[in-house]
Amino acid sequence: VHGDILSVYFFSIIPLSFAVSTFAVPFFTQLTHTHTSNNAGPTVTQMADIEQLQKFVKAKWDSTIVPTLCDYIKIKNLSPAFDAEWESNGLLNEAAELLVSWVRTQDPDISIELLRDPGHTPLILVDIPAANMPADAPAAPTCLLYGHYDKQPPFTGWEEGLDPYVPKIVDGKLYGRGGADDGYAIFSAITAVLALREQKLPTGRCVVLIEGSEESGSRDLPYYLERLCSRIGVPAMVFCLDSGALEYDRLWATQSLRGNCVGELSIEMLTSGVHSGNSGIVPDSFRIARILLDRLEDCRTGEVILPELKCTIPEQVRESCKKAVDSCSVSDPASAFPFVEGARPVTADPVEQSLNRNWRAQLAVIGADGLPPPEQASFVIRPSTTLTLTCRLPPVVDSEVAAQAITKALVTDPPYGAHVSFKVQKRNRGWVAPVEAPWLTKAVAEASRAVYGVDSGRMGGGGSIPFMGMLLSMFPQAQFLVTGVLGPKSNAHGPNEFLHIPFAEKLTSCVALVLTAMATGHGVEQ
Secondary structure (H helix, E strand, O other), X not given: OEOOOOEOOOOOOOOOOOOOOOOOOOOOOOOOXXXXXXXXXXXXHHHOOHHHHHHHHHHHHHHHHHHHHHHHHOOOOXXXXXXXXXXXXXXXXXXXXXXXXXXXXXXXXXXXXXXXOOOOOOEEEEEEOOEOOOOOOOOOOXXXXXXXXXXXXXXXXXXXXXXXXXXXXXXXXXXXXXXXXXXXXXXXXXXXXXXXXXXXXXXXXXXXXXXOOHHHOOOOHHHHHHHHHHHHOOOOEEEEEXXXXXXXXXXXXXXXXXXXXXXXXXEEOOOOOEEHHHEOOEOOHHHHHHHHHOOOEOOOOOOEOOHHHOOOOOHHHHHHHHHHHHHOOOXXXXXXXXXXXXXXXXXXXXXHHHHHHHHOOEEEEEEEEOOOOHHHOOOEEOOEEEEEEXXXXXXXXXXXXXXXXXXXXXXXXXXXXXXXXXXXXXXXXXXXXXXXXXXXXXXXXXXXHHHHOOOOEEEEXXXXXXXXXXXXXXXXXXXXXXXXXXXXXOOEOOOXXXXXXHHHHHHHHHHHHHHHHHHOHHHOOO
């Protein structure tokens, strides 16, 4: 998940009746769905042997997936933004080859390619033809399943006995960098299809696309999508396996994601450092940085004050957040975060926490330069300060407009005539799910009840998945299901990242049931 350094998710439930234009205008439109199929046949959960499905999936996880994921965790295949030598060291290619080899051992007839175009990160493309379709069925629909294999840096603060590149299983959790974000995705997608074939259940065409630059803003994905567009075709459904869960108790569907703007703020005040006894004459560059940051946010509340970075939150979203909080088994959502003793969240109101996380802009400093480590600090006024900023954006805010507003606010009329620059490194728009078809709503709910024993949940996400905005623009008529394994304390991007194995196994079974729902008459628009 392209997101914060400490990316533990907190979600709110968002109703399914929202749609947003691909131009991300700040309002929503209620759409009337045109699904007219009255298929009265058995549901997918009646067609499938749920117990056998789960046994098949668990056996696959135990025998081959977990061991291969352990090998994958050992590879230091950082995303290109964090590894300038990625082309020469071959680590991304090594990780991709490991995943491709696993797929080929599962079914030699599966068509799989590892694309290695010069200057672009390797991309895995799997094309599985439809199977076991009813004789009277219309043309088999295509589902595009998405994940990524590149990783965030290891970060610091891993607990004793844990290491980002040494896989370790503790209480059903597989610790290590990239297992949950998002190495598991290809295993889940392929195993779901194999589980359906084992029971000879209908399966539409499945195209599995696993990229290697998601954590760098999916910089190579537009290139590959353009190259592969004719081969992919027009998917009836997009299935993204790079999101999360509010709890490990059901199938969760993400209904919105925030956008992001990342940039480097540089303040130069001197050509070289001078004795700190000259303070009072020479302004400190860090103080200037504080003044500039106050142009973006209220430091007392954390509220981002630029109007271009705000949106009107629909009242229905607020109501849904309250319902989600009231129904959640966790009385204090902030308890999922590793606060030091005595520290507290921005607000104690869990509804406001959810709105802050999912529908409001938030600023964070995620990197700094020009500051020596404490043990090397001397009595010197430093010549410059550089800060890396990330500003999460509401799902419907235009990231280009936001980036321009941030830049203007920071560089206009700099204090004390300092040389100030702001270089936008990457940006992406947020995403709001299109109106969900009745068949998909039903399939998701039935799959969750059949596998987890409870209804499915709907949520908003505080992070970003650049791919989703691209696909929504390319395939505006497709259905979208965004889900994943990043639940409480799984800590993608931060220390102690883990994959909750039992939850991932159940999620894989749910993926299978939704896929076969798409393949049957339940998933066909008439």
